[in-house]
Amino acid sequence: MAPQETQSSVDGVPHVMFIPSAGMGHLLPFFRVIAALYGHGGVEVSVVTVLPTVSAAEADHFTELFAKFPGIRRVDFHLLPFDAAAEFPGHDPFLLRWEALRRSAHLLGPLVAGVSAVVTDVTLASHVIPICNEVHVPCHVLFVSCATMLSLVAYFPVHLDNNSKKKKAATGSVGDVDIPRVRRIAESWLPQPLLDLEKLFTKQFIDNGREITKADGFLVNTFDALEPAALAALRDGMVVPGFPPVYAIGPLKSHTCNKSSDEKNKPAAAGSPVAWLDEQPAKSVVYVAFGNRNAVSHEQIREIAAGLDSSGCRFLWVLKTTTVDRDDAAELADVLGAGFLDRVHGRGLVTKAWVDQEALLKHPAVGLFLSHSGWNSVTEAAAAGVPLLAWPRGGDHRVNATVVVSGGVGEWMEHWSWDGEDRLVMGAEIGEKVKEVMADAAVRARAARVGEEAAKAVAEGGTSYRNMQEFIGKLKTA
Ligand code: UDP
Numbered sequence: 001m002a003p004q005e006t007q008s009s010v011d012g013v014p015h016v017m018f019i020p021s022a023g024m025g026h027l028l029p030f031f032r033v034i035a036a037l038y039g040h041g042g043v044e045v046s047v048v049t050v051l052p053t054v055s056a057a058e059a060d061h062f063t064e065l066f067a068k069f070p071g072i073r074r075v076d077f078h079l080l081p082f083d084a085a086a087e088f089p090g091h092d093p094f095l096l097r098w099e100a101l102r103r104s105a106h107l108l109g110p111l112v113a114g115v116s117a118v119v120t121d122v123t124l125a126s127h128v129i130p131i132c133n134e135v136h137v138p139c140h141v142l143f144v145s146c147a148t149m150l151s152l153v154a155y156f157p158v159h160l161d162n163n164s165k166k167k168k169a170a171t172g173s174v175g176d177v178d179i180p181r182v183r184r185i186a187e188s189w190l191p192q193p194l195l196d197l198e199k200l201f202t203k204q205f206i207d208n209g210r211e212i213t214k215a216d217g218f219l220v221n222t223f224d225a226l227e228p229a230a231l232a233a234l235r236d237g238m239v240v241p242g243f244p245p246v247y248a249i250g251p252l253k254s255h256t257c258n259k260s261s262d263e264k265n266k267p268a269a270a271g272s273p274v275a276w277l278d279e280q281p282a283k284s285v286v287y288v289a290f291g292n293r294n295a296v297s298h299e300q301i302r303e304i305a306a307g308l309d310s311s312g313c314r315f316l317w318v319l320k321t322t323t324v325d326r327d328d329a330a331e332l333a334d335v336l337g338a339g340f341l342d343r344v345h346g347r348g349l350v351t352k353a354w355v356d357q358e359a360l361l362k363h364p365a366v367g368l369f370l371s372h373s374g375w376n377s378v379t380e381a382a383a384a385g386v387p388l389l390a391w392p393r394g395g396d397h398r399v400n401a402t403v404v405v406s407g408g409v410g411e412w413m414e415h416w417s418w419d420g421e422d423r424l425v426m427g428a429e430i431g432e433k434v435k436e437v438m439a440d441a442a443v444r445a446r447a448a449r450v451g452e453e454a455a456k457a458v459a460e461g462g463t464s465y466r467n468m469q470e471f472i473g474k475l476k477t478a
C-alpha cells in the first residue's frame with residue numbers, strides 16, 4: 001500500500017477524513033453526510049476509498065460522488081492480501097470486505113495522523129478508534145442503523161458479561177437482551193449470527209461494541225421524535241455509563257435530492273419506473289424492495305409475486321436475486337414464473353435495475369412500501385411519510401422493525417419468516433395483508449405525521465438540524 005500524503009487543517013480550516021466500510025446500506029448514509037458537510041463549507045473533506053468495490057452499485061456511487069464534488073479528496077487505500085475464500089469459505093462478501101479493511105486498518109495510521117477528525121463506520125470501529133487515539137485525532141462513528149440498534153451494539157458485550165457471571169453462558173444461549181431504559185430485544189429478533197459467538201460477524205460485533213465507548217461521538221441517521229427513549233438512554237449513560245455524545249441528524253437525504261430546476265423539469269425517461277409511476281393514480285402503488293443485498297429465495301419470490309397479483313393493487317417491485325449485483329444474471333421471467341409479467345402488465349412493474357429509491361418513495365403515486373426494513377429504507381419511508389409494511393429478512397431488520405411500530409412508520413409482520421427459517425410466507429397471506437394495509441387510513445395518517453416530524457427535524461431550527469450544527473461546531477473548535 002502506498003499511503004498518500006494528507007494535510008491537516010489549512011489556515012484553520014478543519015480537515016475531516018471519512019473512513020467508510022462496504023455495502024450500499026453503509027455507503028449511502030456516508031455519502032449523504034459527506035455531501036452535507038462539504039456543502040456546509042468551511043471544512044476540508046477526504047474519503048478513504050478502496051477499489052475495486054464489492055458491488056457495481058458502490059463503484060457507480062463513488063464515481064458519482066467525486067464527479068459531483070471535485071473538491072472532495074479521494075484517498076486511495078490498498079488492502080493487504082487476504083485469501084478470504086480460503087479462510088472463510090461461503091461467507092458474505094461484504095462481511096469479508098469489512099474483515100479485509102479491519103486487517104489493513106493499521107496502515108491507515110499515517111493518513112489519519114495529519115487530519116483534524118475522522119468519521120468511520122461501526123464495522124471498523126475497534127480498529128480505527130485506537131489508531132486515532134494513538135495520534136490524538138478525534139474519531140466519530142457514523143452509525144448507519146437506528147439508535148435502538150446502537151444501544152444493542154453497545155449493550156451486547158455487557159449482556160454477555162452478565163450472562164457469564166450468571167453462568168448462563170454454559171447453556172450456550174444468548175437469551176433476550178434487556179437494554180436498560182430502551183427495550184427488551186427478544187433473542188429471535190437479534191441478527192442471526194449473534195446466536196453463535198464463534199461466528200466472524202459476532203466477533204467483529206462484540207469487539208466493535210466494546211470499543212465504541214471510546215469514540216468521540218456518534219452521528220446517527222435517526223431523529224429525536226422517532227426514537228426518544230433510545231436516544232435519551234444512550235445520552236444519559238443508562239445503556240453504558242459515560243457513553244459518548246450522540247447526534248441524531250436524520251433522516252439523511254441524498255445530494256441528488258437537491259436537483260436544479262432544469263433537472264427537476266426534465267421528463268422521466270420513457271419506460272423508467274418514474275415514468276410508469278407518473279401514469280398511476282395517487283397513493284395507488286405498493287413499492288416493493290428488500291434492499292441492495294438481500295437475495296430472497298426463488299420459492300419466496302414466487303409467493304410474493306402471487307401475493308401482489310392477488311392483492312389487486314398496482315405495484316412497483318425492485319427485485320434483487322443475488323447478494324452482489326454483479327452476479328445477478330437471472331432472467332425476470334424465469335424467476336417470476338411463466339406468464340406472471342404478462343398477467344400483471346400495466347398494473348405492475350418489476351425491475352432488477354438500480355433505482356433512486358429515495359425519490360421513488362416521494363412520488364405521489366406510492367401508497368405503501370413493502371420492505372425488509374433495512375434502516376435506510378425505513379428512514380426514507382419516514383421522510384416521505386409513506387407507510388411501511390416491515391418484513392425483516394436478517395441482520396438488524398427486526399430491531400429496526402420495532403422502531404417502525406413504535407415510531408408510527410408502519411406495521412411489522414412479526415410472524416413472517418426470515419432468512420434461515422425454513423418456512424415460506426404464502427402468497428395468499430401476503431396479498432391479504434397488502435390489501436388491508438393499503439386500505440387502512442389510520443396507518444396512512446400515522447405515517448404522514450411521521451413525515452411531518454421528519455421534515456421538522458431537518459428544517460432550520462429542528463432537532464437534527466441543530467445536532468448537525470453542534471457537530472460541525474465541534475469540528476471547527478477541535
Ligand atoms: N437502494 C436504492 N436503489 C436500489 C436498491 C437500494 O436506492 O435499487 C438504496 C435504498 O434506498 C437504501 C439503500 O440502498 O438507501 C439500502 O439500504 P437499506 O438499509 O435499506 O438496506 P440494505 O441494502 O443495507 O439491506
Ligand code: UDP
Nearest residue numbers: 023025122123145153191204205208395396
Ligand atoms: N453492525 C455493528 N457492528 C458490527 C457489524 C455490524 O454494529 O461489527 C451493525 C450494522 O451497522 C448493522 C447491523 O449490525 O446495523 C446488522 O449488520 P448486517 O450484517 O445486517 O449489515 P448491513 O445490513 O448493515 O449491511
